[in-house]
Amino acid sequence: MAVLKVKFTKTKRDKLAQVLWVLNWISVVTGLILFSLGLFLKVELEKRRELMAERELHSVPNMLITVGLIACAINFLGGKICYDCVDTNKFLRWKLVMLPYIILTFFFTLCILVGALMCYSMRGELEEALVVGLQDAMRFYKDTDTPGRCFLKRTVDLLQIQFQCCGNTGHRDWFQIQWVSNRYLDMSCKEVVDRIRSNVEGKYLMDGVPFSCCNVNSPRPCIQYQITNNSAHYNYDYQSEELNLWKRGCRQALLEYYTSIMHSIGFIVLIIWLFELSVLTGVRYLQTALENVLRQGDPECESDGYLLETSLAETARSNFNIIKSLGKLNQINTTDSDRDPNINRPSTAHYGPDNVPPKQIPLAS
């Protein structure tokens, strides 16, 4: 009992081969799309490398890039095979290759599925990387004279301006770190010394934020310093003022940005996976139909195409037996030699009470 049997006339077979040829070329294009999606994700992650701590984030884009390139190669080969399948003579060339090709492609489509699922699972790793990365970036904001960190201020400022966010979770994160370098603090001034002495670590902490936290939509000029002090500014209430600074934290902003990119990429990869699977199904039908044609001998006749020759359970059992017997190839096989006619062994036949073999009658010449 074959699985999903379909009858194929000669014209139907030819048409199937032609359609599959076109579909394989479209799959080459989708392989290129996969490759470019992986490249895009890699570039986006590299752009903000300074804000992310070391994590295994690059495995996802690398996987997409390799899968895309392999998909191009596999589908190019598939296209060539399908092009040759229109002619039964040329099919003989590919007969032995086709089944391994189909099995290989089937496992490869599983890789595509894994790639798509990885896109969705990357979020947790990304969040961890961002929490630690942003914390460090804010801590080193003031170190514009330390080599290796001197561009962090610019990176954080541009990030807050572009993504319209402030701090890690909110603007209060800036209250807990010293973001003004000691180079620009007048240590002879009493107020500065008081602030530094007021906490254990000797940091100059203040209730102020950098200019990049300022909200462009605010109706009044930006209030950056003495944010919690209502009396320091005219007509100002800290609790009710909403438009002065950006409300979102940068971790949430970046996470949303990357999640939306990865969800769209994951969705596109899933669609490409379904497409590849359907092309593979078509190729399998073509292969079985052509093999049945060869078995019947007449190239013009109608033949059956199916996914599996026997039912799923029987196919699994027979494949399992094949794998088992492959494993036994190296062992010395004593039982098998009884059945092998080529091996010379003493006859154990019983020829009556004397056990004398009969005389051989010479053949007439």
Added chain:
Amino acid sequence: MLCQNIHCGLFEFCCFNWIIISGGTMAVLKIKFSFQRRVHLAQGLWLLSWVAMFSGGVTFCMGLFLKMELLRRAEVMHTTDIHVVPNLLMVVGLASVGINLFAGRVCQDSMDSTRFTQWKNVMIPYFGVSLFFTSMLIVAMALSYALQPNLEESLKVGLKNGIRFYKDTDTPGRCFQKETIDRLQVEFRCCGNTNFKDWFEVQWISNRYLDFTSKEVNDRVRSNVDGRYLMDGVPFSCCNPASPRPCIQEHLTDNSAHFNYDYHSEELNLHNRGCREALVNYFMGLMNTIGPCVLSVFFVQMSVLASLRYLQTAMAALEGQENVEVETEGYILEKGVKETLNEAKETLKKLLQLGQVDAEPAPGDAEAAEGKAAS
């Protein structure tokens, strides 16, 4: 030479006439076309017309893009003179799609000379219209450079107004000026109109946020004739993210107000260039990129028109002949340039005179009237 390919006596007669005619006048850029060459010309022209159609579409898209960019910054521009450049590009782009479709159609019909004759009367007006639209491309390019002073002037006035109304976030019609100017200064990395000192001459803090009970505020307001609160400070959007120190926005000219600060040597604190210069550079950069593309589209279009003219004249010579495989001549203009212009003038005069009422009676009528009167 022509007569070598001709078999029929009638064609010999035509050929004779041709030699007489071509000996008398001088055609412009004459080329001989054998049958094979005509076929190649038609095929090449068909392909070229598709390329030209595509480039016409590209011209339209470039015009659209330029228009979108100009509209985005419309709030800081006072006049819309510069919009003529993208408008021209869009119109020419659309027209060239139509022109090239027609050229492709004529090409296809030129294979069959009976179908080709139906286009005969349309060709001259078609060439006139196409030349007009193609020359508009060069006009657009020239205008994009000629209108640069207009653009600069328009931005100057627009930015001045934007900065003046920065504080009016409660006045309807002007409430988004602050947001526009802030976004502009952040995106283009610029400050003020010519430079950051423009902010010192304007009150950019609204009276709603000034404490008039404070002595300092009152002093400042009284210190100038118009009663404005002027200060040597700039909005936060002027701050340069590349600065190594936290941004200094207030008391910019006062060195003692900030530790380790020198107003004259501090370069990275604020954006150095003015927004007018930044915007003009941006738009001129766009137009400089579009310029060469427009020039190449112009050349492609002119080559399509020239090839079509050759094809038309070569096919026109076949009119009335039975053997379509004979060699013919193609040219740009049948007679010399001066003669063609004179002929065109005569035709125009005749067209204009057709509408006039003929006041003078014909001489025959006058005699008949006299004769009648006499009898």
